[in-house]
Amino acid sequence: MYSIWIGLRAVCDTCPLEWVDSQPMQYENWQNGEPNGPGVENCVEQHAFNEWPGDNNGLWNDIYCSSEVNYACQIYPTGAPEPPEKNWPIKGGCPEDWLQFAGACYIIPIQGNGAAEGLQLKNFVAAEQDCQSRSPDGHLAMITNQFHKAFLASQFYRLNLWSTPYMGIHAEPQNGEFYYVDRDPLVYSNWKAKNPNMPEEDERCVISAWNTKSSGSYALGEWTDSDCSTIRPWVCTMPVQPNLPELPLPNPNKCPSGMLPFAEDCYAISAEVFNFNDGRNYCDQTFGGFFKNGKADLVSVIHPYENEFIQSMLGGDLTDRQAPERVWLGLNIPSSGEMSWSDGHHFDFSNWWTDEPESHSQGASGTMEPSGRWRSAPRTAKYQVICKGQFTFRNEDSVHDYRGELLNCSTHWDHSWHQYKEYCIHGTETERTWTEAQNHCQTAYSIPANLASIHDAEMNEYILKLVLKTSNDEGWIGLTKHYSRGFEWADSSAVNFLSWATGEPSEVALGEADCAEMNKAGNWNNRDCNRKKLPSVCSHARKWSNCQIAEGEKEPCGYAGVTESICMDSFKCCYDPNSSIKCFIPKNSNSKNHAGEKSGMSTGGAAALTAFCFLTLPGVIWAVLKYSGIKKDDQGFSNPGLN
Structure with a gap:
């Protein structure tokens, strides 16, 4: 017997490797140079003898799933194992300047993307020391489930940060096992496809992507393994402190009691279940009085960061951390024709499950599952609802288009x-x-x-x-x-x-x-x-007359990785796929005219900072010079609506 299948595979060409029993991927044992077949070799074999020079029994190799290989089955006599858990405390609070979510406190020490912030970046060890100096219970962030991941993604957006910071996960040299910095085993993993992929002889630390990429190369919060010496931003976490009161999220727009703030809007989840139409009535009757110049309706989802925030609500304290099966979104799905948001927003973003959207002869509406993915459902079905309150609402027909005239x-x-x-x-x-x-x-x-x-x-x-x-x-x-x-x-x-x-x-x-x-x-x-x-x-x-701007004079619009449709339809900005600044503000306009559809989307800032460069120490001087040379806005992305 030369090799055997193990239960590790990617379900598509761009998917991460996952165990078939849904356990987190915290250990690896690759042959040198493996995995090496991205997009084609999506299953994994374990060598049962020394097949290659320098090989040892038990090393892994990625291989075509259609190959014929012996296999070993793992049997669970008492049933499949439950996913492991790392539980946060039920009660307590966080210090000022931290963010509280579902029993955990988070802080992002570097809150900016400019030259000054570039001098504060740290390597992995120094970042962990900083977290420990903030609290005896402090560590680099240990992401324990999809809801904590979603919460952090939404807060990076709220703070206008686009970076790949250190997380509290690493593997020691010559060791294939990843674990949390407090030495606990992983209970959750979110690896990018074909990761981890660095040599095992090196110490490896985990970084996470919190900006979208229009190329689709990253999903929000995906992990990659990195060396530990590169200086980067970082995120700290600790359990809520029993001697502190609960710390609410920053609420500059004064959302009413029972609603959570995100960007310029307010959000709530119902305790009761409703059909789609009754859910709309519930949102209006319960919260409409607080938004007299705007509206309260079932939630519209304008961009991926808003989707992450809504997903985090499903596993937060408003639901006692017990995510409902589904919740209603304000999405109308007719039997034929164009889908639409019930509150009238542009439909420029979708996040469907793999077999969706389905056609329904009587029409349907959209729901979100705990994964953050969407499914269609008959409007008569009953689910909890997510309400969205908007203090002001922009009528798209009345908005002046600063892009000028469409060119032939x-x-x-x-x-x-x-x-x-x-x-x-x-x-x-x-x-x-x-x-x-x-x-x-x-x-x-x-x-x-x-x-x-x-x-x-x-x-x-x-x-x-x-x-x-x-x-x-x-x-x-x-x-x-x-x-x-x-x-x-x-x-x-x-x-x-x-x-x-x-x-x-x-x-x-x-x-x-x-x-x-x-x-x-x-x-x-x-x-x-x-x-x-x-x-x-x-x-x-098509191109617009006021979008013909020299490269050095472009002012960025939107957020890192914004898609063409969101850039042009929601922000009413210009988009050029050949430009280093793909989404930018038209001539004779400014960021205040392009704040998106009251969704708190970031505008302005420096193009060089949309991906934020993180360098080893000799590169710091280069980074500072590059950041300092930005004339438009050396403080990074700015968004008056979020301050």
Whole structure:
């Protein structure tokens, strides 16, 4: 017997490795150079003999899941093990300047992204010493479940911080086991795909990504292993102190009792269950009186950080840390046509489960599960509700658009591009797989495009005409399936419209049906992304007259990793995929005119700080000079609505 399967696998090409019994991944034993097959070798074998030079029995290798290997089963005579827990105290409070959540106190010592803050960065040991100096119970942050992860993500957003700080998790040299800095074993893990991946002979420390990346390379709060000498920001934690009163979240906008503040809005979760319509009435009747110039309704989710905050509520003290099965969102899902938020906000962000959104003949509405993912449900179902109170509400039709006039597609593209509303659209007859077609859209033209996204019936009809010009049958569109987020558009815009053919989406006999084609009736079928070759349709947003700004004069808009649709629809800002500052404020405008849809989204700041550079000690001088050279705003992102 040469090797055996072990229960470690990635469920998709970009997914993290996970144990099949749902235990956290805290130990690894890779052969040197492994894992080395990102995107293709998604299962793991354990060597049972010295197969390679220098090999030892028991080392791991990633391998194709279709390989034929012996296996060993693990049997649980008394039932599958419960996930391990690391519980925080039930009662107590936190000192001023800390943040309290579900029995834990957190503090982010460096609250800024400028040159001065760059001089305060620390290596792992110094960061842990700083946390211990703040309290006898203090340590680098030990994330114990998805709700604590979500809470920290939302607070990094609130504080306008975009960084990869040290967490309180590390592995000693020559040791494959990761553990918390207080020596307890891990009870939760959230590794980025193909991580941890540093050599085991090195000491390895864990950092976590708290900024979104439009490339999709990180999800909020994902972990990677790093050396421990690089100087970085850090997060400290300790249990709530029994001698201190409960510390409420900062509440500059004075949210009423029973509601939690986030950015400019207020949020509450009901104790009772309601159907969708009664849930809307509950929010209005219970909280509407506090928001006379705005509104109180079922929650709309405008961007990923707001989604994280709502997810954290499900596992916080408002629910006694017992997350409900689901909660209603204010999402209307008609039987056909465009989805919409009940409070009228733009629909620019979605976070669907892998098999969602489903079609419902009688229509449906959206719910959130404890994972933060969304599912559709009949409006008559009864769940707890999340209410969102907004002190002011912006009518989109009355907002002045500082971007000026839309430019013709021919100004920036060749004449084969067609204009449709705010889009430039191009159909190509060359037959490619979905993956090849998407790569062609992104690389073949002077401005990167994507396979077309479709957001209403009128646009679906327009795309159909282009498909029929290039094909006698079908053509690729930009819808593809992510392993945990369900179907999503290649340009990262929200999935808010569906036109599936009868019986679709469906399974296929060979491969995985993870990409969408449009048929000659204008309906969609899901197909394997790489087995069939079809014509395709590319699209990109049109340019605006007041968005023609020199690179050095651009002032950033939005937040780190903001998508094109959120940048342009929610912020009414300019977007250029070729620019180092992709989302930026138009000419003759300022950040106050682009505060988003009253969601507290960050505006302004320095582009070099959106990803925040963390360097080993010789690089500090470079960092300070770089930060000091920023003329627009050397204090990092600014957002008056959050101060």
